[in-house]
Amino acid sequence: MTYGDSMARPRTFDETAVLDAAAREFRVHGFAETSTEQLCEAAGVRRSSLYNTFASKDELFVRALEHYVATTGSAHEAVLTDEDLHGAARLQGLMDLILDEEREAAAHGHAAGCMVVSARMAPDLSAKNEKVKNLLDRALERQLSLIEQTIRLGQLDGSLKPGNAAPDTARTMVALISGLRVLAQAGSTHEELRRVVTLALDGLRA
Amino acid sequence: MTYGDSMARPRTFDETAVLDAAAREFRVHGFAETSTEQLCEAAGVRRSSLYNTFASKDELFVRALEHYVATTGSAHEAVLTDEDLHGAARLQGLMDLILDEEREAAAHGHAAGCMVVSARMAPDLSAKNEKVKNLLDRALERQLSLIEQTIRLGQLDGSLKPGNAAPDTARTMVALISGLRVLAQAGSTHEELRRVVTLALDGLRA
DNA sequence: CAAATTCTGTACTGCATAATCCAGAAAGAG
DNA sequence: CTCTTTCTGGATTATGCAGTACAGAATTTG
Known part of the structure; x- marks a missing residue:
């Protein structure tokens, strides 16, 4: 009943480390196909x-x-x-994050996966657990809003072609990111993914 | 042991209809989250x-x-x-197929889903069953090849901007389609999806 | 009608796995 | 040392669900 600092044996594992390990498993295998056994082993916890x-x-x-x-x-x-970056470069930087993640994962023989995409594609999860749905919805909202602002900036600083509606462009970027996750799972190489990104971003540049 | 035309009571259900119903379930709920119970009920079969x-x-x-x-x-x-269509119109037509499917599904209160995307996002399925992996790989190959040819045509008939490498563009389209499936599951409206498609295709037009 | 085959409906088996429980060792606080 | 809590490790329970079994009705051919 004594919360926080107990007066007995403390945790030997880091809760955040466990969440990290769990996320790594879940994002690759999805919820249903990840057993608690795997989770324990991945986290190094009983x-x-x-x-x-x-x-x-x-x-x-x-x-x-x-x-x-x-x-x-x-x-x-x-x-x-x-x-330090103009709008287009920020978008490029965002995509590079994804690409690097996938390259790193590919070096380990698998795709990076994505908890959001696989959770979305398993709608029963959201249906059963309201918190999951809320997390996914808020994450999407946040991502859309951030990208949208970046689009607007890029159109003002001249790095992005004007005329494209920012919300539509943002949603297109999100679709592209999700699509990259799927392509990565399908075995597309880093070079192939990189060229997809280049082509898509070139279509938006000024 | 008498194959084909039996001399007894024939099937009262259509095998193809069962596959149709099963695919409808699988594409929305994924493999793991679809029980045989659901499959029976959906197909109207014991x-x-x-x-x-x-x-x-x-x-x-x-x-x-x-x-x-x-x-x-x-x-x-x-x-x-x-x-009857030039390259760009064919691409538009392809995307319209997806959009219509999603609109139809949305009218029934859910996203259309996609067996390919959800199977890809559950890589353990492909790992366990070689046939699944082969089907997914061949389907992707076919889709890429078809779109690639369409891109080349569009660049020749002047409806698509030249200079973009056809394989990269095709892969970008596939990413976009997958992304649309994900966005649809996230609750994006038909209008929103349509604008994403418009924006993406406009970036490719001449 | 007889034989063959599929249907319906229900009950059962088997297995994977989520979750609980327990006994003892380990490690901090007072 | 004592108390408390967490650890380890294994055993156990509980449950959902894939797959099987079976009895009887239905439906076709010969």
Whole structure:
């Protein structure tokens, strides 16, 4: 009942590290195909410890998703608000984040995967768990809003072709990112993905 | 042991209709989240009948996937080889197929889903079943090849901007289509999806 | 009618796996 | 040292679901 700093044996594992490991598993294999066994092994934690910390696989998934969208969201935000770059370069930077992630994963023999895409493609998850749906919706909203602002900036600083509606362009970028995740799972090489990005961004440049 | 035309009670259900119904379930819910119960109910067929006709859920999935990629592939091919249209219009026609499908599904309160995207996002399926992987790979190859030819045509007939490499452009289109599937699952409206398509295609036109 | 085959409906089996429980060792706080 | 809490490791329970089995009705051919 003594929360926070206990007066007994402390946790030997980092909760955030567990969420990281869980997210890595979930994003590659999806929710249904990831067993608690895999999660324990990936996190280097025993079952009892897992269930002491998280009530259920569902809750762990929600927490991992929360952690995943928060960290990736922040990384994306950092690039998309980099004062040293013009709009087009920020977009390029965002896509480079994705490309680098996929290259890194490919070096380990698999695609990076994406918790958001696979969760979206398994709508029963969102239907069963309201928190999942809310997290996904808010993540999408945040991403759209950030990209939208970047588009507007790029059109003002002259790096992006004017005339394209910012919301539509933002949504197109999100579609492109999701599509890249799928192509990566289909085995497309880093070079192929990079050329897709180049072609798509060139269509937006001034 | 008497194959083909039996001399007894014939099937009262159409095997193709079952595959259609199964594909409809699988494409929305994915493999893991679709129970054999759902499949029976959707197809209007009893369990015994299902297992008399298909050896397992795995085989039914493979058959449904086969049927799905064959029918959608043919529909796409029909548009992409329509002699009455120039290249850009054929691409537009392809995207309209997707958009119409999503609009139709949205009218029923859900996204259309996609067996290919969700199967790709669950790579364990392909890992476990070689046939799944082969079907997905051949479907992607076919789609890329068809779109690539259409791009080349469009660049020759002047409807598409020259200079873009056809393979890259084709892969970008595939990414866009996958992205549309994801956005649709995220609840994007038909109008929003349509504007995404318009923007993306406008970037390719002459 | 007889034989063959599929249908319906329900009940059952088997397995994977999510989740619980427990006994003891380990490690901090007072 | 004592108390508390978390660890390890394994055993156990519970559940959902894929797949099987079966009995009887239905439907076709010969």
